[in-house]
Amino acid sequence: MPAYLDNSRCDRPGPDIHDSEGSSSSSQQGLNSTAKWAASLENLLEDPEGVMRFREFLKKEFSEENVLFWLACEDFKKLEDKKQMQEKAKEIYRTFLSNKASSQVNVEGQSRLSEKILEEPHPLMFQKLQDQIFNLMKYDSYSRFLKSDVFLNHTRTDEEEEEPPDAQTTAKRASRIYNTCT
Template sequence: MFNRAVSRLSRKRPPSDIHDSDGSSSSSHQSLKSTAKWAASLENLLEDPEGVKRFREFLKKEFSEENVLFWLACEDFKKMQDKKQMQEKAKEIYMTFLSSKASSQVNVEGQSRLNEKILEEPHPLMFQKLQDQIFNLMKYDSYSRFLKSDLFLKHKRTEEEEEDSSDAQTAAKRASRVYNT
């Protein structure tokens, strides 16, 4: 019996293929709301430009925006191919976030700090250990506070209100089609 139920489910169209009778896609079935994605994981939040924007706003208020900026700079650095550009970006990351004179110094374990000599031979993963430390700091500290913050909750409420309004309009469209046919 279980196998037949699974078989029936697998024959159904995926949610992204669901359309209203007028041919338009039903957005409520297409994807999770952005706040739901953000709440699912820090990784999801950091993959969404709007999520990064909101998280930065929150971290700025907490005086720890440098953490997400460092993480983003490391992500950009890992994608670089040109050695000369990598050298320049590595030095920029070091001077901005890691040196003792850094303008936006991140809080990483002292023994894992890089010295300037390593900047001469950059490689894509040279900041990985430090980036992982900052990621974990954000994940287990600021991210959980972000999810409880007024900034996040207000965005979530706005999203829900927009969805409710959209659902009401969709229901009204369906009702008018039923009565006008």
Template sequence: AACQVDSRQGRRRACREDIHDNDGSSSSSHQSLKSTTKWASSLENLLEDPEGVKRFREFLKKEFSEENVLFWLACEDFKKMQDKKQMQEKAKEIYMTFLSNKASSQVNVEGQSRLNEKILEEPHPLMFQKLQDQIFNLMKYDSYSRFLKSDLFLKHKRTEEEEEDQPDAQTSAKRASRIYNT
């Protein structure tokens, strides 16, 4: 009930998470979800998992579009920066690597021709947000769905399932927790 009273964004999010945990388990149980299950549930989940990012990059490399995920990751790092000088350097690096017409790993975003180095003079955390969203949607509706059907993903999924079928690997952690909880 506290959720409805306090409608601040963060509080609402916390309540939604409580709803998902209505099977009585704590949110730490989400850790036991197979990584491929998490990756397949959303692109956001895939990009939050370092192993997922690694596999997705391998896949995009084969498709010659690794620059998309690299750009997205660079923008995520950029948004966390506080120091103005570091922001300027990172903004310039992002521009030169992914956005300028001489970029080594150019991404294909709308409005690119209107971009110029002037934007780098006054960097702010969300200056690349629109472009980052475009690339996210491009990955989400294009390469992500192919990734989920790829051998690379399916092989990883099979490996996880085989590991789960081996009783020793699966139950040793459970056995340990039972021992310590008695």
């Protein structure tokens, strides 16, 4: 199964990051991430957690194939081996661009991309189509994502984790601990 279709890798949270004092800083990182996601689609797509949340949203909109195609093209551009490029190009074509594609994306000029071109792949062969999908996401799905429950709930969770505990609650907790230890 292609990595971009693998839901298991997207559903797992990343490692918990600890600062020098050993306390978890993942919530602060999350808050910074959501602020970055809101700044641009590019930032969102650079963050695995952001991609996971965006995919979750796009599934609900029945347009997850757009981000999957974009991710597949990004993976394709990193390939250097010609045989791997040929295989990946054919996979992208069959999955997203052919008339019989299982997750067909709606791009102009997809019919002009014939299977013949797949025999001589080059890293930027899908760039024009990838740019179309990026713009579709940027000017359509992304703005709705920023207003969605998926994004807003994630932002709220991060903000709640950032709030310092109430001093009185901390004192009560300390008192309970002290009383149970004596």
